[in-house]
């Protein structure tokens with residue numbers, strides 16, 4: 001299986017918090033913290049794009065939608081998708097799923 005770090009470079013799961021990720025900034029600044037549990041699973045990010053454009057709508061009660069995901073949330077969600085898929089594939093191979 002291809003390691004998750006190679007499949008989704010620049011995304012690291014938080015060591016302690018489930019569904020929290022650190023996503024590299026394209027401009028080389030500090031990584032952004034992405035929490036996929038926020039806003040009914042839409043996710044929340046520290047970046048300006050999310051805070052200024054997307055979180056404004058979500059905090060008014062909008063349903064999760066692709067347009068409310070910044071690129072960092074999308075990368076974290078992609079990481080999670082590969083992680084879950086790989087785990088299910090391992091269980092399947094063992095006959096447990």
Ligand SMILES: [Zn+2]
Pocket residue numbers: 032045046047048049050070071072073
């Ligand atoms: Zn972001």
